[in-house]
Amino acid sequence: MRIGLSIKLIGYAMAGALITSAAIGVVRVQNERVSLDELIGKAGQSVANATASGAASLVAGYDYGNLEILATNVARQANVIRVIIRNQDGRVMTQAAGEEAGTYKRFESPVVFGGETIGDTLVDISTDALEKALNTLYWRVFIEQLVFGGILGLIVYFFTASGIVSPIHKLTMAMEEAMEKGDSFVARDLEVQSEDEIGRLVSVFNTLNKSLADYHRQLHGKIDLANQELRDKNIQLSGRTLELENALDLLSAMATTDWLTELPNRRKFDETLSRMFHQSERFAEEITLVLFDIDRFKLINDSHGHGAGDEVLRDIGTLLRLHVRKSDMPARLGGDEFGVVLYHTNVEQAVLFVENLMDGVRAHAFDYDGFRMEIGLSIGIAQYDAAMGTPQELYYSADKALYQAKHGGRGRYCVYSEATPPQENASS
Template identity: 80%
Template sequence: TNALENALSALYWRVFVEQIVFGAILGLIVYFFTASGIVSPIHKLTMAMEEAVNKGDSFIARDLEVKSRDEIGRLVSVFNTLNKSLASYHHRLHSKIDFANQELQAKNVQLEKRTQELERALDMLGTMATTDWLTELPNRRKFDETLSRMFHQSQRFSEEITLVLFDVDHFKLINDSHGHGAGDQVLRDIGTLLRLHVRKSDLPARLGGDEFGAILYHTNTEQAENFVRKLLDGVREYAFEYDAFRLNVGLSVGIAQFDASMKAPQALYYAADHALYQSKKDGRGRYTVFSKEIPPQEKMAS
């Protein structure tokens, strides 16, 4: 009896061990087929999706291999179809973006060109608004703006500024005798001479008619007189001609230096203008420095 029980017990344990081994082998076989048929394709599909997301394009540049015709295979096929659709949409979208960028670049080039043309036109208008068309000197508007700015700067910082005004002597006679063409030529020549004698820091201007002015910055009366003497010498030596006729041209000049008693730019202008007409009264072709001793007088004709 004991021998039989021992034999049955041994048989039981052998069968038990065999079943465990068989179950393990069967489990491995099931796992292998499951991994290769389900887990592996799903893993590859997951990796492909992560790749598409990480690239930022939402698609990958290849199709996944379909190894079965079951639901996993159909899932991979659907992924491939969706991937191709997204790739096609991506390429179409980028083509449209590239085309739009090309059009935008062309529009930007046109806009930049138009902007440059507009800036040139505005610069030209600004120049025309502040430039005398005949002499190409700054005009009255530019002169008044500069005089006001420099006057107040002199007030604030106690800087020297001197104003010089010029009239062409007997200008009406030149026009009446030789025509307005001769008068225009004289004005152009005076403008040329004035530009030659002023410094870059000064402002020469035609104020209208036969009247010219020069704002001399950082200049005292003595320096202004030296400037005027050189200018008058230049006028005397210059050959004014029109239609082969030699023209006799002279200047009457008034000089006034800013002083603290002057409260507005008009006061400085009045002082220089007052000195100018004193030069005319004294015989023309000369300059006068303003002083409060100059008697009041009526303006004389050019």
């Protein structure tokens, strides 16, 4: 069966239009992919760098509690799938998981402290939103180019006839001659030499050439507008997420902070003691618990009023913050009772801490309305032992030592020991 020129022209026109349009669409989508990949890459690396910077002092101090809080806060951010913080030996110190996703990119940043690399952070960022946007763009470009190819084929079909073979040949020869001279067929309009079908075909081609350029400009404008709206929505979402995180942080701080001394309260202390106890149980790390009361605190309230008692409590809280490290947990447990969990600390080191604290209390001027008050502390010390099965056992051990110090004359500290009664040390 002989295929007519009109059918061939339809086939050629549609095939050419579809291939060219598809190539343009693929290039455009790939360009958008590169831009979005760069945007995700910069955002992901920024999150990894910020996490590494925030984790530096925590990794150096083996502060697992705050590392866990840091990883959890980062994992709550939009598009974050997973956060892993490791030490210099490659051991995972903490990790947290965020939203679930099918595809992701991993970003890594070294943890540097004092000019030395002491670990690294790994952050997995979801690419589901990128793939979804690109798939939508692929389908839209495919449909648009398919419609365009069909329209062009139909125009060629309706404006071709059996008597145009020779004129088309002449037209082809003219275009080939122009191309040999270096002229571009698409860059300029073809000259219309007649009013017949060929002339109309050339006119239609010129019109389509201009329309195609305008259409592509409009399409690029729509894509740019859609991308800008997408970026604006992402920025708004990030801002709302940050506001929510700040509000939650404030509520958490209010729920776990003592209003008078601004130290962590009993709730925060119990949570931290439990976490540090189980970390010590798992990793064989030393922790020591210190409990202390203010000697004859009721007499201070009865003699000078509760305002004076509050001032003493605030001053004790200030002195306590001056003597602890960032990795330790000081807290007001209620009334005139305070506690400190000393991380990576044995009994001998805890005794040095207690003696320095008692020296600081003796040197401090506790004045209230012209009255000078002499303040003393009774202190109990207990180190974690493998025989202790629960955090409560460690607390009760320190409390027994505190009881021994109070009934041994106050103004002293006692160290708990299961084999012998608590060792007593009086302050001079």
